[in-house]
Amino acid sequence: xxxxxxxxxxxxxxxxxxxxxxxxxxxxxxxxxxxxxxxxxxxxxxxxxxxxxxxxxxxxxxxxxxxxxxxxxxxxxxxxxxxxxxxxxxxxxxxxxxxxxxxxxxxxxxxxxxxxxxxxxxxxxxxxxxxxxxxxxxxxxxxxxxxxxxxxxxxxxxxxxxxxxxxxxxxxxxxxxxxxxxxxxxxxxxxxxxxxxxxxxxxxxxxxxxxxxxxxxxxxxxxxxxxxxxxxxxxxxxxxxxxxxxxxxxxxxxxxxxxxxxxxxxxxxxxxxxxxxxxxxxxxxxxxxxxxxxxxxxxxxxxxxxxxxxxxxxxxxxxxxxxxxxxxxxxxxxxxxxxxxxxxxxxxxxxxxxxxxxxxxxxxxxxxxxxxxxxxxxxxxxxxxxxxxxxxxxxxxxxxxxxxxxxxxxxxxxxxxxxxxxxxxxxxxxxxxxxxxxxxxxxxxxxxxxxxxxxxxxxxxxxxxxxxxxxxxxxxxxxxxxxxxxxxxxxxxxxxxxxxxxxxxxxxxxxxxxxxxxxxxxxxxxxxxxxxxxxxxxxxxxxxxxxxxxxxxxxxxxxxxxxxxxxxxxxxxxxxxxxxxxxxxxxxxxxx
Amino acid sequence: xxxxxxxxxxxxxxxxxxxxxxxxxxxxxxxxxxxxxxxxxxxxxxxxxxxxxxxxxxxxxxxxxxxxxxxxxxxxxxxxxxxxxxxxxxxxxxxxxxxxxxxxxxxxxxxxxxxxxxxxxxxxxxxxxxxxxxxxxxxxxxxxxxxxxxxxxxxxxxxxxxxxxxxxxxxxxxxxxxxxxxxxxxxxxxxxxxxxxxxxxxxxxxxxxxxxxxxxxxxxxxxxxxxxxxxxxxxxxxx
Ligand SMILES: Cc1cc2nc3c(=O)[nH]c(=O)nc-3n(C[C@H](O)[C@H](O)[C@H](O)COP(=O)(O)O)c2cc1C
Ligand code: SF4
Ligand code: FES
Numbered sequence: 001x002x003x004x005x006x007x008x009x010x011x012x013x014x015x016x017x018x019x020x021x022x023x024x025x026x027x028x029x030x031x032x033x034x035x036x037x038x039x040x041x042x043x044x045x046x047x048x049x050x051x052x053x054x055x056x057x058x059x060x061x062x063x064x065x066x067x068x069x070x071x072x073x074x075x076x077x078x079x080x081x082x083x084x085x086x087x088x089x090x091x092x093x094x095x096x097x098x099x100x101x102x103x104x105x106x107x108x109x110x111x112x113x114x115x116x117x118x119x120x121x122x123x124x125x126x127x128x129x130x131x132x133x134x135x136x137x138x139x140x141x142x143x144x145x146x147x148x149x150x151x152x153x154x155x156x157x158x159x160x161x162x163x164x165x166x167x168x169x170x171x172x173x174x175x176x177x178x179x180x181x182x183x184x185x186x187x188x189x190x191x192x193x194x195x196x197x198x199x200x201x202x203x204x205x206x207x208x209x210x211x212x213x214x215x216x217x218x219x220x221x222x223x224x225x226x227x228x229x230x231x232x233x234x235x236x237x238x239x240x241x242x243x244x245x246x247x248x249x250x251x252x253x254x255x256x257x258x259x260x261x262x263x264x265x266x267x268x269x270x271x272x273x274x275x276x277x278x279x280x281x282x283x284x285x286x287x288x289x290x291x292x293x294x295x296x297x298x299x300x301x302x303x304x305x306x307x308x309x310x311x312x313x314x315x316x317x318x319x320x321x322x323x324x325x326x327x328x329x330x331x332x333x334x335x336x337x338x339x340x341x342x343x344x345x346x347x348x349x350x351x352x353x354x355x356x357x358x359x360x361x362x363x364x365x366x367x368x369x370x371x372x373x374x375x376x377x378x379x380x381x382x383x384x385x386x387x388x389x390x391x392x393x394x395x396x397x398x399x400x401x402x403x404x405x406x407x408x409x410x411x412x413x414x415x416x417x418x419x420x421x422x423x424x425x426x427x428x429x430x431x432x433x434x435x436x437x438x439x440x441x442x443x444x445x446x447x448x449x450x451x452x453x454x455x456x457x458x459x460x461x462x463x464x465x466x467x468x469x470x471x472x473x474x475x476x477x478x479x480x481x482x483x484x485x486x487x488x489x490x491x492x493x494x495x496x497x498x499x500x501x502x503x504x505x506x507x508x509x510x511x512x513x514x515x516x517x518x519x520x521x522x523x524x525x526x527x528x529x530x531x532x533x534x535x536x537x538x539x540x541x542x543x544x545x546x547x548x549x550x551x552x553x554x555x556x557x558x559x560x561x562x563x564x565x566x567x568x569x570x571x572x573x574x575x576x577x578x579x580x581x582x583x584x585x586x587x588x589x590x591x592x
Numbered sequence: 593x594x595x596x597x598x599x600x601x602x603x604x605x606x607x608x609x610x611x612x613x614x615x616x617x618x619x620x621x622x623x624x625x626x627x628x629x630x631x632x633x634x635x636x637x638x639x640x641x642x643x644x645x646x647x648x649x650x651x652x653x654x655x656x657x658x659x660x661x662x663x664x665x666x667x668x669x670x671x672x673x674x675x676x677x678x679x680x681x682x683x684x685x686x687x688x689x690x691x692x693x694x695x696x697x698x699x700x701x702x703x704x705x706x707x708x709x710x711x712x713x714x715x716x717x718x719x720x721x722x723x724x725x726x727x728x729x730x731x732x733x734x735x736x737x738x739x740x741x742x743x744x745x746x747x748x749x750x751x752x753x754x755x756x757x758x759x760x761x762x763x764x765x766x767x768x769x770x771x772x773x774x775x776x777x778x779x780x781x782x783x784x785x786x787x788x789x790x791x792x793x794x795x796x797x798x799x800x801x802x803x804x805x806x807x808x809x810x811x812x813x814x815x816x817x818x819x820x821x822x823x824x825x826x827x828x829x830x831x
Contacts, residue, residue: 039772050757050770057759057766322761339761344636344654484762486739488637493680496763497714524676527649528639 004029005040016045017355019055019337023062024279024320028130032066051338058339058485060114060321061130061279068103068110070148072096074126074136077116077241078431078475079398079461085124088136089113095145109148115323115479116241117280120398120461121167121405129154130282132164164283166248167405170421172392173384174369175253175408182300184259184374185266189308191374193267197223200370202378204390209235209326209363210433210457211532212389215370218360222350223268225358232264232273232312233335233354233361237319237326239278240434241479242459245396246364248406250277250284253368254291258314260367262305263374264360265312273314274354276331279321288316323483327531328361329353330485341487342531363457365394385411389450397422399431399462409449416445424462429469429547434459435476436536439469439543469544469551470506476540477502484533491534494525502541509566510556518552519545595659599643600666606657613641613652616665617825622818623665624674624703626681626792627740628653630825632749635741638681640674640703675707683714684763686721686735687793693802694794696810700738702817717763724769726777729799730788736795737767743796747787755781767795 008025012018019041026037033056042049056062074080074089089111093100096109103110119125122134131154133144140161147157168175188196201216222230234257238246249257261273277284292314295301303311322340324330330340332354353359362370369391373381382390389411395418398404402423409418419427429441432449433456440447440454447453463472481495501518504510522538522545529535545552567587575585596603597612599621606615611634613623627638636654643652644664652665664670681687681700689695721734739758744767747755755776760766771778781788788798807813811820 048754048757048770049772050754050759050768053768054757054759057764058761344634344651346656481762486760486762486765489639489677489680489738492739492763492765493684493714496717497680497683500715524673528642528673528677530636530639530651 001030001034001036002040005037005044009041009044014044015337016047017335017337019045019047019052020059020320020334021317021337023052023055023059024318027062027320030066031069031071032063054339055337058322059279059319062320066103066107068098068108069151070109070128070154072109072111072126072128072133072144073114073117074111075115075117075119075123076113076475076479077120077123078472079120079242080116080123080125081471081475082399082463082467083123088124088138088141091138092136092141092145095141096148108151114280114321115239115483116243118238118244118247118278119164120242120244121396122165123398127280130279131162132280132283133161134164162283164247164251165405166251167403168248168252169403169405170407170409172394172408172410173381174365174372174392174394175406178253178256179259179372179375181255181259181295181298182306184256184263184371185300185306185310188263188266188374189306189310196263196374197267199378200373203369203373203381204378204385205366205369205373205381206389206451207363208365208369208393208457210240210436210455212451212455215362215366218350218362219264219267221348222358222360225351227358229272229355229357230265230268230270231354231357231359232261232268232270233328233331233359234261234273234275234364234367235326235328235331235361236275236277236281236364237323237331238281238364239323239326239483240436240457240459241476242398242431242434242461243396243457244398245394245406245458247281247284248396249364249368249394250281250288254288255295256371257364257367258291258295259300260362260369260371261314262301262310262312263371264362264367266310268358268360271311271313273312274335275314275316276325276335277316277318278325279319282318285316285318292316322485323479324485324531324533327533330531331361332359339485341485342533365458386448386450386452388452393449393456394458395449395456395460396458397460397462400424400427400464400467401462411448411450413449414445415440415447415449415454418449418460419445419462422462424464426464428463428465428467430463431459431461431472431476432456434461435479435540436532437539439472439540439547441547469548470555473540473544474502474506477537480533480537480540484537488528488530488534490525490528491530491537494521494529494534495537497521498525498538498541505552505555507566508555508557511559512556514556515545515549515552595657597657597659597661597663599663610657611653612643612645612650612655612657612661612663615657616652616663617822620822620826621665622822623652624706624817625653625821626699626703626738627742629742629790632742632745635745638738638740639677642670642674642677644670671707675704675709676713678704678707678709679711679713681738682709682712683716684719685737686718692736692794693797694736696805696807696813698794698812699792699817700736702812702820705812706817721766724776726775727779727781727799728777729783730776730781731797731799732767732769732776733795733797734767736793738793738795739765739767740792742790742792743767743787746790747781747785750786753780753785753787755779755785755787 325340329343
């Protein structure tokens with residue numbers, strides 16, 4: 001172990017900011033983070049052991065106890081559930097002879113759930129040792145189980161098990177024609193950087209990661225900060241369930257994304273950039289490294305870009321299973337090798353970001369758009385979309401529709417048009433913007449996709465009339481409780497209380513007042529949480545409660561007291577001890 | 593640069609760099625808080641100090657005072673919501689006040705009195721948490737930890753030691769000890785450390801000092817936490 005750690009430590013230049021990358025390597029090698037490795041890393045990096053343990057326990061893909069040699073995680077996204085995930089998971093569990101959440105006694109295999117893996121258009125999906133498994137069904141599981149029992153190396157498994165499709169169904173102004181490599185940098189330098197920032201401003205481009213902050217303003221704030229160094233960060237954490245467009249953008253147009261980052265670097269004066277790639281997209285890592293290598297070889301990255309004295313390079317940092325790391329300040333913490341806990345603001349990243357230096361964080365699609373704007377100008381982009389939402393939005397559509405995949409539309413498009421294009425019929429409602437967004441009912445399909453009406457980072461999940469609104473809200477509510485970083489009280493405790501309270505109602509143990517209580521808890525979590533996760537964690541309940549109050553009310557029991565639990569169920573042990581099962585040994589908890 | 597902010601109609605001066613809670617405390621205005629302590633890096637996690645600044649909820653312990661801010665600290669809504677947040681802290685851990693040595697000296701309890709909290713309101717989590725009685729002088733009862741991070745900061749910033757850390761995610765957060773065994777006895781913690789005395793609840797206790805002051809005669813048995821906090825923080829604020 002010493003030599004292995006020494007090798008990776010040398011690779012990491014003994015930098016504590018690379019702790020997460022180091023731990024990912026240790027996990028891959030030993031299937032957990034052994035105590036001995038923690039000691040060596042603490043010593044070598046000169047950091048407390050507790051800090052390392054804090055990182056290990058924070059990220060879902062790192063473990064203090066050994067996982068199986070084949071570690072299988074099944075995506076728990078609502079869309080996977082709609083594709084019969086529970087059944088698939090049960091079958092997998094029986095074929096592999098391992099319970100969910102367990103490691104098999106012989107240590108060969110472990111099985112668990114994981115949050116959405118970004119394969120909602122080709123689920124049920126999962127990961128084996130970090131690599132994506134798609135379109136899981138019984139024959140595939142039979143094959144996987146056989147490969148595991150034969151202890152075949154994953155590199156020898158048939159490629160089709162890992163096939164990830166782009167499923168691009170509709171290209172718009174960005175996807176219909178990528179720019180030539182180097183064209184954006186060339187155009188920006190020819191026009192002048194200040195003039196290019198003015199073009200970006202004129203384009204009206206707003207961030208595509210969800211919040212919609214004006215990109216030119218962010219870059220300008222950062223450029224105006226005087227500091228030793230500036231940094232450019234591309235947010236490819238893409239953890240919002242139902243979002244997978246950044247995966248496709250990076251697979252198809254990585255060059256243009258990197259070009260957008262280089263453009264930003266020139267404008268804000270950065271020499272170093274990072275692509276923060278969610279751990280679930282490990283399969284893209286080598287390909288993206290190759291693209292970077294090629295850009296270096298052709299003078300598009302390095303210390304004299306295009307021979308014009310511009311210096312910039314990009315490093316790819318992998319996440320390790322934490323939705324919160326998509327929040328920009330948590331992402332920066334993660335880049336620094338720490339648990340992804342959102343920072344206090346102010347200061348904002350543009351003044352104090354990575355290593356407390358001015359930093360811009362932008363979504364993959366934002367960089368993609370910026371690069372093309374640098375070439376074609378601001379008016380070109382502003383000519384599409386609505387007044388407040390310029391340009392196009394790239395959607396990842398999944399759920400109940402004939403053609404799930406990637407669609408690009410100018411902003412202002414009506415929801416009904418999108419539903420028509422993707423082949424959705426008999427629609428109950430659509431979740432727009434993922435769990436943190438809005439559930440709209442089939443009475444609202446004339447509404448528009450735009451920051452001023454329905455905003456989305458890209459997630460667009462369709463539900464048909466066979467689906468149950470409460471099941472959807474429940475899946476999302478559990479997601480947030482699982483992903484809360486736990487820093488602040490209202491979200492750490494509140495998301496778990498929301499889960500309990502919603503489960504209580506759905507399980508039929510709610511009574512008068514329980515829905516009102518649920519709603520007031522929602523408001524509390526929303527209004528007092530520290531960051532966007534907590535502030536939106538109640539949205540699945542709030543947006544469905546607003547539209548379908550009866551669905552909630554109808555689950556309540558008509559009794560005058562408020563049982564917090566199943567009274568009769570709680571007596572089960574006593575009945576077994578007393579060997580009784582007569583009517584007198586049961587407590588009724590039904591209508592009076 | 594200095595200026596004034598308005599808290600509930602009262603004009604309060606501040607100096608550049610002060611947070612809202614610092615300005616308020618100096619002016620004798622109490623804002624409920626648990627994870628804040630003068631002289632420590634602000635943490636901003638408990639959210640008890642939430643005030644409305646120009647209509648927006650902000651943590652008073654981290655938010656900088658700037659000239660002309662209108663701050664609401666006392667309102668029925670804030671009082672009710674702060675009470676709910678405190679109740680969340682109570683149900684999350686195992687807080688059995690009547691049998692706790694810290695009763696009467698506990699800031700969590702003091703804040704609960706202040707907010708007129710009469711019950712726990714939410715269902716209990718009853719988490720299974722360990723005790724660490726390994727250290728000769730100091731006891732950790734994890735049941736009472738509220739993750740305020742004060743011992744972590746005290747050990748790091750005041751004692752120069754890094755004895756504590758917070759690990760885990762979400763509701764599974766836990767206080768951990770920086771020692772090979774994970775036990776306090778194997779750390780370099782000592783009874784003189786700031787970290788040994790900073791816990792606002794009864795999670796970190798000094799052994800052999802229990803019940804020296806009878807329950808009923810303790811700090812918050814006698815005085816309101818607002819009074820105690822303002823007096824203490826203005827006296828030792830710069831330690
Ligand atoms: C819980 C949470 C998760 C987020 N996840 C992402 C994400 O996966 N990708 C992303 O681009 N932005 C995400 N964001 C938004 C970022 O904080 C940030 O606003 C965004 O990256 C800025 O880029 P943009 O201006 O280009 O949109 C998330 C925010 C929150 C609160
Ligand atoms: S709102 Fe949730 S995710 Fe955000 S800081 Fe608080 S606990 Fe962490
Ligand atoms: S005192 Fe401000 S958040 Fe805890």
